[in-house]
Amino acid sequence: MRKLIYAINTSLDGHCDHTNFYPDEDIMTHFTQLTRDAGTFLYGRKTYELMIPYWPDVAKTPPGQDDREVDIEYAKAFDAVEKIVVFSQSLDGVEGEKTRVVRTGLRDEVLKLKQQPGKNIFTGGVNLAAQLAALDLIDEYHCVVHPIVVGGGTRLFEGIRLQEKLQLKLVESKVFKSGAVALRYLK
Amino acid sequence: MRKLIFAINMSLDGCIDHTKFFPDGDTFAYFTQLTRDADTFLYGRKTYQLMVPYWPDAAREDPADEFAQAFDAVEKIVVFSKSLDSAEDEKTTIVRTGLEDEVLKLKQEEGKNIFTGGVNLAAQLAELGLIDEYHLVVLPIVVGEGRRLFEGINLQQKLQLKLVESKVFKSGAVILRYMKK
Numbered sequence: 078m079r080k081l082i083y084a085i086n087t088s089l090d091g092h093c094d095h096t097n098f099y100p101d102e103d104i105m106t107h108f109t110q111l112t113r114d115a116g117t118f119l120y121g122r123k124t125y126e127l128m129i130p131y132w133p134d135v136a137k138t139p140p141g142q143d144d145r146e147v148d149i150e151y152a153k154a155f156d157a158v159e160k161i162v163v164f165s166q167s168l169d170g171v172e173g174e175k176t177r178v179v180r181t182g183l184r185d186e187v188l189k190l191k192q193q194p195g196k197n198i199f200t201g202g203v204n205l206a207a208q209l210a211a212l213d214l215i216d217e218y219h220c221v222v223h224p225i226v227v228g229g230g231t232r233l234f235e236g237i238r239l240q241e242k243l244q245l246k247l248v249e250s251k252v253f254k255s256g257a258v259a260l261r262y263l264k
Numbered sequence: 265m266r267k268l269i270f271a272i273n274m275s276l277d278g279c280i281d282h283t284k285f286f287p288d289g290d291t292f293a294y295f296t297q298l299t300r301d302a303d304t305f306l307y308g309r310k311t312y313q314l315m316v317p318y319w320p321d322a323a324r325e326d327p328a329d330e331f332a333q334a335f336d337a338v339e340k341i342v343v344f345s346k347s348l349d350s351a352e353d354e355k356t357t358i359v360r361t362g363l364e365d366e367v368l369k370l371k372q373e374e375g376k377n378i379f380t381g382g383v384n385l386a387a388q389l390a391e392l393g394l395i396d397e398y399h400l401v402v403l404p405i406v407v408g409e410g411r412r413l414f415e416g417i418n419l420q421q422k423l424q425l426k427l428v429e430s431k432v433f434k435s436g437a438v439i440l441r442y443m444k445k
Contacts, residue, residue: 089400089425089442090414091278097422210406220276222402224442226390226414226423234277234406242284243406245276247436256427260438262276262404 078191081119081198083206084111084219086257087233093203094230095127098223103253105147111219112154116196119187121205122165129171132156162190164205187214207237217263218245224256265371268306268378270386271298271399274413280383281410282314285403288435292331298399299334303376306367308385309345316341316352342370344385367394387417397443398425404436 086098098104120128135144135152161176164186168178179186187209190198200206200215209215220233245262252258273287274280287295307315315335322329323336341356344366348358359366367389370378380386380395389395400413425442432438 088422089398089440090417091412211408218276222440224425224427226417226419226425228414228417228419228422232278232412234408237277237406237408239406239408242275242408245404245406245436247404247432247438250430250432250438252427252430256425256442258427258430258438258440260276260402262436 079116079193079195079197080216081187081191081200081209081214082111082115082217082219083200083209083215084108084221085201085206085233086221086223088223088225088227090226090228091233092227092230093233094227097225097227097230101253101255102145102147103255104221104257105145105151107221107253107259109147109151109154111199112151112158114197115158115199117160117162117190117198118158119190119198119200119205119209120161120163121202122163122168123204124202125161125163125165125168125171128155129161158199159195162186183208184212184214187212203231203233203235207234210234210243211238211240213243213264215264217261220260220262222258222260266373266375266377267396268367268371268380268389268394269298269302269397269399270380270389270395271295271401272381272386272413273401273403275403275405275407277406277408278412279407279410280413281407284407284410285405287401287403288433288437290433290435291401291403291437294401294439296331296334298379299331299338301377302338302379304340304342304370304378305338306370306378306380306385306389307341307343308382309343309348311382311385312341312343312345312348316356320352338379339375342366363388364392364394367392383411383413383415387414390414390423391418393423393444395444397441400440400442402438402440
């Protein structure tokens with residue numbers, strides 16, 4: 078059964094708003110690697126709209142002088158992911174060759190995806206991730222903790238409703254030059 | 265000038281409620297060392313009432329409890345509170361107002377580190393840029409409720425810190441130590 082991987086950038090005080098962080102080359106490379114290991118993205122509406130069409134556009138546009146190589150590499154890895162499943166009640170009109178919108182039945186859908194052969198399923202964001210964690214469907218948690226206190230915004234796992242605390246197993250910690258720390262946990 | 269050290273246990277989702285998890289032996293040992301390196305505690309009312317008289321009592325009852333002994337050996341406790349009426353003992357002072365001045369004065373005094381914890385007071389101290397070192401012990405657990413680190417903090421601008429150390433314990437707890445920039 079393939080794995081569902083969750084990865085997110087967060088501040089020291091647990092805020093996940095992507096505008097808080099400057100994704101330096103180490104961070105981009107980290108996420109590029111995770112993305113290359115994935116065959117399917119699983120997104121909520123907000124993360125979907127944040128990533129698309131932004132990254133596919135970067136992948137299609139010829140690189141300019143100011144473009145960082147790491148961003149282009151990430152865009153290519155992103156664009157190469159074969160399938161995107163978006164969980165949303167409200168999102169319309171994104172059905173495409175590789176994108177499918179699912180309205181209900183999160184648990185069944187994810188279990189079905191996991192049974193399919195292929196590379197990892199990769200997810201991010203806050204709301205959907207909180208639901209996936211509450212359903213105990215996430216196999217690996219990758220948190221990149223940035224050396225900054227933000228003091229406002231959406232928190233990691235905000236709104237999560239757990240029957241009981243989720244005990245994880247730390248399997249790796251990696252320090253980047255910027256002082257960001259990547260923590261990897263298994264369920 | 266001596267340093268103000270902030271240390272706290274938190275879950276991966278930033279919950280700092282001490283009733284939600286139990287620190288392992290390594291984490292206790294880490295806090296014992298931080299406490300030995302301090303001679304002044306700076307507390308808000310809630311943290312003060314959480315720690316005192318619990319730990320001084322534990323120190324009297326069990327001479328082998330190293331954290332309790334280290335706690336009890338700290339010479340001075342300064343509590344910032346508008347509502348706390350009286351302190352438990354003579355090494356404790358209650359201060360009502362003028363947090364910044366009081367902390368700057370404490371920092372000028374000779375001695376070991378000043379050690380603080382908790383949420384509300386720590387948020388105020390961080391806002392004022394008074395914390396020199398942040399020690400976060402991130403436990404491998406998602407709690408999903410309870411008070412969060414620096415809840416209610418009101419920052420003029422984001423606080424950029426410098427990671428100086430990270431250490432992994434057997435339990436999977438990770439110590440992250442930061443200095444202010």
